[in-house]
Amino acid sequence: MLLKKITLGVFTFLTCIIARGQTQPPVEKGDFYPTDLVELIRLDTSLVLDIRYATAANFTGRPVYTQARAFLQRPAAEALVQANAALKPLGYGIVVFDGYRPWRVTKTFWEITPPDKKQFVANPAQGSRHNRGCAVDVSLVNLVTGKQVPMPGAYDEMTERSYPDYTGGTPEQRANRDLLRKVMEAHGFTVYRYEWWHFDYQGWQHYRLLDIPFEEIE
Ligand SMILES: [Zn+2]
16 A cells, blocks of 8 residues: 555656656746736726637637736837827727737647648747747727728738738738738837737847746736
8 A cells, every 4th residue: 555655656756747847938048137027908908908818719719818818028018008009099009819928828839730830839949929928919909990900811810811921912901910010110019920910029038938827917
């Protein structure tokens, strides 16, 4: 009985070690800025949230977040608020699909994405800029109708329609996409070359890969 208990204990211990080795973000050497994740709606209540990963309406077909919240590192969050303010006189606002994303979610995305679509997801061995709290997925809402504006492709669509330089779609769709990009770029963000909705904030390299669950962020 005792031997059985010890064997079980050793087995559990080893399982934990193995699982731990596979479930932690890669360790990066060097100096990093302190983590300062800010909940976006606390800075600007006019930002619209459409947190797809907290619903089944995302490419995984199931909720991967337990809370519909969005965070960014403080300078990126403040820049997003400025971009939102710049859009207001034009009759538009920003809708946020996703911001900071815990590393374990990036790992899940990588595992379920087929090999020919991997350019649309980050390799967990390197981590995502979302994991650093420095990337945000956004679109535009029309402030009069409250509806999201038409874009050349859907959020998280894994086709060439997602490329920011895609020349198809209607002139209106391309104008909306290009307006979003112009305003975001004027506020320190860079569009990802495969996704019109994904923007990285300048200096993202200075923040660590994080795996903090939303529940643990105040
Ligand atoms: Zn993204």
